Amino acid sequence: xxxxxxxxxxxxxxxxxxxxxxxxxxxxxxxxxxxxxxxxxxxxxxxxxxxxxxxxxxxxxxxxxxxxxxxxxxxxxxxxxxxxxxxxxxxxxxxxxxxxxxxxxxxxxxxxxxxxxxxxxxxxxxxxxxxxxxxxxxxxxxxxxxxxxxxxxxxxxxxxxxxxxxxxxxxxxxxxxxxxxxxxxxxxxxxxxxxxxxxxxxxxxxxxxxxxxxxxxxxxxxxxxxxxxxxxxxxxxxxxxxxxxxxxxxx
Amino acid sequence: xxxxxxxxxxxxxxxxxxxxxxxxxxxxxxxxxxxxxxxxxxxxxxxxxxxxxxxxxxxxxxxxxxxxxxxxxxxxxxxxxxxxxxxxxxxxxxxxxxxxxxxxxxxxxxxxxxxxxxxxxxxxxxxxxxxxxxxxxxxxxxxxxxxxxxxxxxxxxxxxxxxxxxxxxxxxxxxxxxxxxxxxxxxxxxxxxxxxxxxxxxxxxxxxxxxxxxxxxxxxxxxxxxxxxxxxxxxxxxxxxxxxxxxxxxxxxxxxxxxxxxxxxxxxxxxxxxxxxxxxxxxxxxxxxxxxxxxxxxxxxxxxxxxxxxxxxxxxxxxxxxxxxxxxxxxxxxxxxxxxxxxxxxxxxxxxxxxxxxxxxxxxxxxxxxxxxxxxxxxxxxxxxxxxxxxxxxxxxxxxxxxxxxxxxxxxxxxxxxxxxxxxxxxxxxxxxxxxxxxxxxxxxxxxxxxxxxxxxxxxxxxxxxxxxxxxxxxxxxxxxxxxxxxxxxxxxxxxxxxxxxxxxxxxxxxxxxxxxxxxxxxxxxxxxxxxxxxxxxxxxxxxxxxxxxxxxxxxxxxxxxxxxxxxxxxxxxxxxxxxxxxxxxxxxxxxxxxxxxxx
Numbered sequence: 001x002x003x004x005x006x007x008x009x010x011x012x013x014x015x016x017x018x019x020x021x022x023x024x025x026x027x028x029x030x031x032x033x034x035x036x037x038x039x040x041x042x043x044x045x046x047x048x049x050x051x052x053x054x055x056x057x058x059x060x061x062x063x064x065x066x067x068x069x070x071x072x073x074x075x076x077x078x079x080x081x082x083x084x085x086x087x088x089x090x091x092x093x094x095x096x097x098x099x100x101x102x103x104x105x106x107x108x109x110x111x112x113x114x115x116x117x118x119x120x121x122x123x124x125x126x127x128x129x130x131x132x133x134x135x136x137x138x139x140x141x142x143x144x145x146x147x148x149x150x151x152x153x154x155x156x157x158x159x160x161x162x163x164x165x166x167x168x169x170x171x172x173x174x175x176x177x178x179x180x181x182x183x184x185x186x187x188x189x190x191x192x193x194x195x196x197x198x199x200x201x202x203x204x205x206x207x208x209x210x211x212x213x214x215x216x217x218x219x220x221x222x223x224x225x226x227x228x229x230x231x232x233x234x235x236x237x238x239x240x241x242x243x244x245x246x247x248x249x250x251x
Numbered sequence: 252x253x254x255x256x257x258x259x260x261x262x263x264x265x266x267x268x269x270x271x272x273x274x275x276x277x278x279x280x281x282x283x284x285x286x287x288x289x290x291x292x293x294x295x296x297x298x299x300x301x302x303x304x305x306x307x308x309x310x311x312x313x314x315x316x317x318x319x320x321x322x323x324x325x326x327x328x329x330x331x332x333x334x335x336x337x338x339x340x341x342x343x344x345x346x347x348x349x350x351x352x353x354x355x356x357x358x359x360x361x362x363x364x365x366x367x368x369x370x371x372x373x374x375x376x377x378x379x380x381x382x383x384x385x386x387x388x389x390x391x392x393x394x395x396x397x398x399x400x401x402x403x404x405x406x407x408x409x410x411x412x413x414x415x416x417x418x419x420x421x422x423x424x425x426x427x428x429x430x431x432x433x434x435x436x437x438x439x440x441x442x443x444x445x446x447x448x449x450x451x452x453x454x455x456x457x458x459x460x461x462x463x464x465x466x467x468x469x470x471x472x473x474x475x476x477x478x479x480x481x482x483x484x485x486x487x488x489x490x491x492x493x494x495x496x497x498x499x500x501x502x503x504x505x506x507x508x509x510x511x512x513x514x515x516x517x518x519x520x521x522x523x524x525x526x527x528x529x530x531x532x533x534x535x536x537x538x539x540x541x542x543x544x545x546x547x548x549x550x551x552x553x554x555x556x557x558x559x560x561x562x563x564x565x566x567x568x569x570x571x572x573x574x575x576x577x578x579x580x581x582x583x584x585x586x587x588x589x590x591x592x593x594x595x596x597x598x599x600x601x602x603x604x605x606x607x608x609x610x611x612x613x614x615x616x617x618x619x620x621x622x623x624x625x626x627x628x629x630x631x632x633x634x635x636x637x638x639x640x641x642x643x644x645x646x647x648x649x650x651x652x653x654x655x656x657x658x659x660x661x662x663x664x665x666x667x668x669x670x671x672x673x674x675x676x677x678x679x680x681x682x683x684x685x686x687x688x689x690x691x692x693x694x695x696x697x698x699x700x701x702x703x704x705x706x707x708x709x710x711x712x713x714x715x716x717x718x719x720x721x722x723x724x725x726x727x728x729x730x731x732x733x734x735x736x737x738x739x740x741x742x743x744x745x746x747x748x749x750x751x752x753x754x755x756x757x758x759x760x761x762x763x764x765x766x767x768x769x770x771x772x773x774x775x776x777x778x779x780x781x782x783x784x785x786x787x788x789x790x791x792x793x794x795x796x797x798x799x800x801x802x803x804x805x806x807x808x809x810x811x812x813x814x815x816x817x818x819x820x821x822x823x824x825x826x827x828x829x830x831x832x833x834x835x836x837x838x839x840x841x842x843x844x845x846x847x848x849x850x851x
Contacts, residue, residue, distance in 0.1 A: 044286075044796075044797065047285075047808060048285050050808055051802075051808060063808055066812075067812050077515065084513050084515045206343040209342060209346055209347070213335075217332060218335070220332055221332045224332035231429075233478055234478040234480045234482035234483075234484065235426040235427065235480050235481065235482040236426065236429060238408070238424050238426060238427055248373070250319050250320050250357065250373055251319060
């Protein structure tokens, strides 16, 4: 059976960072809320895979997998709710998602149009990576028994997910399954690079737009304020000419 | 002449095709992408519309977008400027959102469909709402009222429409209320403050309102000031939606109404806090109703017309619609099955056909079933492959069999023909159950819909029996046609309709005429013969957070993973087989042989 007790080298390397995240109650709550959304979205994506696959066995397996993911989402959500109740925390940051512009559930994987072998390879790699990371988290939340139990239960499910995806991959693509797994890994790396690049570009873009906001907009601000003061309150008659505007006009 | 209408980019995008003046198909993108309230460019919906009509994009005479993107950009930019310097955080996001895609609609449509830019037309957002409400209603002349969060600048418009004997159609919107003064955004602000999702969960506020008393009326009225001309103005210091996309209420709002509810915390109506939330919901609901009734009554006086066509997202508020019918002086109120932005796809296409292109008036079929058709054979095949118990019956036998199941307390997933256009399940993609037992309601909430306990379920009743069970004023049956009004359940029936009677004794009833959904009508009669009450609980066939099912396989997988007992599509009936083994238990998936072969 595939081991879920050993974390990936990268996760082992990042253990101090993970410890820092899980040590703080607010950050812990934020993590749980994010996981709840990611697991639920992932579950819906896998459900979609079950809907579109022509393979009856895969349909059943995807369905079980989706049910697991949706349940994981609920478990994280309920634990998050319990922490909220306990702390009565109301920081907006708790509801922020992942700061990196990312995908819906399965990392922007387009379910429709993807052959099953590609999806299976992707799921196998993703589940393996998640299991390694969750194994680290399980250790780091030793002081929080209910959260630790959640990771414990999820890790048991991950064994099934990793195994069935791999077994089915060898079934649907016996000749090239190894290549598909490597391809999925490469694609995952590429997506991570794209997300990081998009985040960096976003920072540059925001900075530039804020410079424009403070440097170029003020004269127009004055005009906008003046127009606002002149605007009548209540009903405004709609000019008859509006109906005669060109249907091709976007204004 | 073939005209494609598109609504997109804000929430619930959709496409609709009008051929020779009559809608032939329409579908929301979410029903095909399976992402609730999908706001993306509705390419799947467009492709489905074209395929189901058997045409290519090149055959289209026009493509109409439901609003004017640059005018909307004008509003967003101006609002940002007016909020200077408080808008410094939201400015980059607003610009990236808008300039990234939303203002390039002509290019996107032209590029995606490969058609000439000259064929792409635009309507005003509220003109699309008005057309969706007026041109789909069986009336020749009507006053028109539209209200939503915001379109380009307008948030509410009043006017009138006429379909003349010479075949010409006129829609005249005469006055408007402009952003930031918006009834829709007032309601959405409370939706957000109550911890619900904006643009999605407003109906939860309406459901919650029934549990409270409008004790916070004075406080809510500090937020919205009536004006001498019958309009209203929001006190903008209580709101932040005009300055940021992050939060719609201000610190001053919190000073008045208290801290917002955390979305992860359940509303407990047994606590003072829970009751306070319910009271606030009741108060904003009352203010919304009073404001709408005031505006509509003035409109009735000004136009002298008997009919009102009401469109825009606010028209999804069934309690307010019933108040409009009873208090504004109109004899009939028409609300389309998709009054929100999705419905603008049909509205924009019809507006272009009648108004821009001057095509002659045509009666539009009075039903909501414009989407993909379910395939019973597909369900049979899928369920059979999965080892489920599958049967096929002729119509009458099937109806009797399902009526027996319902009478025995089973929950039935009912898929029939083309799916509905709009947010309501009106009998083609419904979960049906017996209406008498509150335990069934609780089971539906707990095992299937997984939603808040305070939210009511709706009943469906044949038109000819509706008055017996529900206290329907004149004109109510029309609102009930598309489940657009909330009316009292007659007191003597409340205990026998416990699963569909809300805490305040009302129900959002669907009044079903035989010709609209004959099979469901037949089922109601058959159930009535068994239970003595031809009323069923009718709720949308979906799980919380997911769109209503469209195809057979989507219905089947929903059936498989939650507590639905029986699934019907066309002639096919699937009954859940108890105790089917989980594949997870199979040795194959936990064997070391599978694991050992992992690629390092």
